[in-house]
Amino acid sequence: MSTTDGRGYLTARADVELSEVSTGLDAESAAWLEGLRGEPAQRNESVRRLHALLLRATRWQLHRMQAQLARMDLAERDTLAEQAADDATVAVLSKLDDYAGHSRFTTWVFKFAILHMSVAVRRSAWRHREVPTEPASWPYQADSSSGPEEEAEGVALARALRTGIDTALTPHQRDILIALAINDVPVDVLAERLGTTRGALYKTLHDARARLRVALHEQGIELPATRKGTR
């Protein structure tokens, strides 16, 4: 494991005082594992229950993201949720040995359902859309609602951003930054179009951002402090 800046994740974890979630399995999690590793009849029943659980989660997530699927009818949406639950079930069963008991088993399996449904919705929403390679509009354009000082700062920042993007980034980094950070192309969609992975694209974005930060600093732009905490 590694962080995006190449630092070993396990090593980095050792730098801080860890407060581990209990590694002992709760009764419900242990029962799930026993059922999924049991005799064929018991296993089949457990897989059926697992699929039903995951389908509840994929339908919930699809409903949450339904604004992105305005052109899809109800039957198609339900099929999409079923497919995502199928894919999540397969993923859970294939990775069962990876479950280390650091969370409740149900939390562990739900993350697969949320992931598969989210990716499916994003890809469906963009299925007939081109991925733009140039900014639809450059951010930080002067805006009539701004005061003179704010407008001047915005113009200076816009100029510095464009300079940084055009001069400090490689062509590939520029394309990825524009797609992900300016045009808001979902990372899964871009990964699918480029035949790569979410992780590879995010690493490129991470490196591009680092270069852009340096370029902005060199142009005298003071960047806001990093926000702390979780969402």
Next chain:
Amino acid sequence: MTQVLDRRERLARMIGPGASELSCADCFAELDRYVDAQFSGQDADIVVPFMAAHLLGCPACAEEHQALLDFLQESAEGQSS
């Protein structure tokens, strides 16, 4: 489909969190542990270091993190009502 973000949010999207952060793969690997820690009132950022920075920088992982947290919350509320 460019989202309506204010200037500060757009800048953050472009320059990222500016801190050490997990990769997307490690984020997914640790997501359940992180969310369960949040759910049980532990300091999730100590349980899973570098996760918070990644969630600030990666909209897709952040969306899935929030969805998982909300789903667990709603499920718990449904069971208790």
